[in-house]
Amino acid sequence: MERFEPAVTENAKELIYRLTPALAQGNLSEALQTVMDSWTVPQLIELLSHNSSDIRKIAALALGLVGDREAVGPLARALHDDDAMVTSMAEHALWSIWFRLGNAKATCLLKCGSNHLNHGNYDCAVEKFTQAIESDPEFAEAYNQRAIAHYLSERYDACIADCKATLARMPQHFGAMSGMGHCYAQMQDWAEARHCYSVALAIHPRLEGIQAALFELNEIPPDHFTPPCP
Numbered sequence: 001m002e003r004f005e006p007a008v009t010e011n012a013k014e015l016i017y018r019l020t021p022a023l024a025q026g027n028l029s030e031a032l033q034t035v036m037d038s039w040t041v042p043q044l045i046e047l048l049s050h051n052s053s054d055i056r057k058i059a060a061l062a063l064g065l066v067g068d069r070e071a072v073g074p075l076a077r078a079l080h081d082d083d084a085m086v087t088s089m090a091e092h093a094l095w096s097i098w099f100r101l102g103n104a105k106a107t108c109l110l111k112c113g114s115n116h117l118n119h120g121n122y123d124c125a126v127e128k129f130t131q132a133i134e135s136d137p138e139f140a141e142a143y144n145q146r147a148i149a150h151y152l153s154e155r156y157d158a159c160i161a162d163c164k165a166t167l168a169r170m171p172q173h174f175g176a177m178s179g180m181g182h183c184y185a186q187m188q189d190w191a192e193a194r195h196c197y198s199v200a201l202a203i204h205p206r207l208e209g210i211q212a213a214l215f216e217l218n219e220i221p222p223d224h225f226t227p228p229c230p
Contacts, residue, residue: 004050012047012055015039019058028065035062045074048090053083060086064093069101076172079204087206098170102139106132110142117149125149140170147179156183174204181210185217193217 015038022031035044039062047059060078063071071093078090100107113128129146132139147162160183166176181196197214201207 008047009050009052009055011038012050012052012058015062016054016058019062023061032065035066039066041067041071045071048074048078053081053086056081056083056086057089060089060093064089064096067093067097069097072097072170072172076203079174079206084206087204091204091206094172095175098141098144098173102132102136102142106136106139106142109135110139110145113142113145113149117145117152120152122149122153126153138169140166140173140176143169144173144176144179147176151179151183154186156187159183172203174200174207177203178207178210181213185213190217 015035018034019031022028022034041063044059044062044067047055048063050056050059056078060075063075067075075090075094075097079087079094081087081090099110102110109128109132113125113132116122116125116128126146126149129142129149132142133146136142143162143165147159147166150156150159150162160180163176163180163183166173167180170176177196177200181193181200184190184192184196194214194217197210197217200210201214204210
């Protein structure tokens with residue numbers, strides 16, 4: 001039985017109607033303003049449990065634009081939605097929120113570090129992520145991005161330490177849990193790798209790369225196992 005008032009459902013449909021052209025044109029500022037004009041974060045969180053998958057999708061998408069720490073738990077639960085597109089929207093929303101949860105200086109440093117990371121400048125990336133952490137020690141994504149830079153530099157112990165720091169601040173971070181699994185696999189600690197991959201899938205059941213990695217780890221002799229790239 002539908003538990004939402006008809007007016008709420010109609011307003012959600014109106015949000016879909018208004019957001020669609022802005023998103024199709026890549027006009028994120030207009031899309032952001034459209035959401036902010038009519039909806040609060042708690043209202044959008046409530047829509048994640050609507051019986052319409054289209055409305056759940058738009059709620060997750062909108063939370064990717066305006067969501068904050070309050071939205072992380074509900075979006076993590078949406079990773080278990082029966083609709084794969086809702087899950088995908090929730091995943092993208094979580095990444096968007098995680099990247100903006102630091103203070104202004106730390107967020108700016110994170111973006112700079114990410115640019116270095118994308119260009120293969122791993123040491124420069126680590127430097128910027130470290131500065132972001134110093135500016136905001138509770139900024140989980142700064143630790144996670146530094147973990148990625150360490151992983152790509154084959155500094156697996158340092159990567160694991162940063163993954164653990166990420167998870168201490170953001171327990172729903174399937175990316176950090178997956179990354180830790182990759183490190184243990186590279187170090188041939190098969191039991192820990194299996195554990196990390198299993199926990200990552202418990203958080204986000206549709207992580208296809210991790211599903212495949214865990215299957216390979218369970219089915220193929222350890223000396224033939226090659227973990228996926230993060």
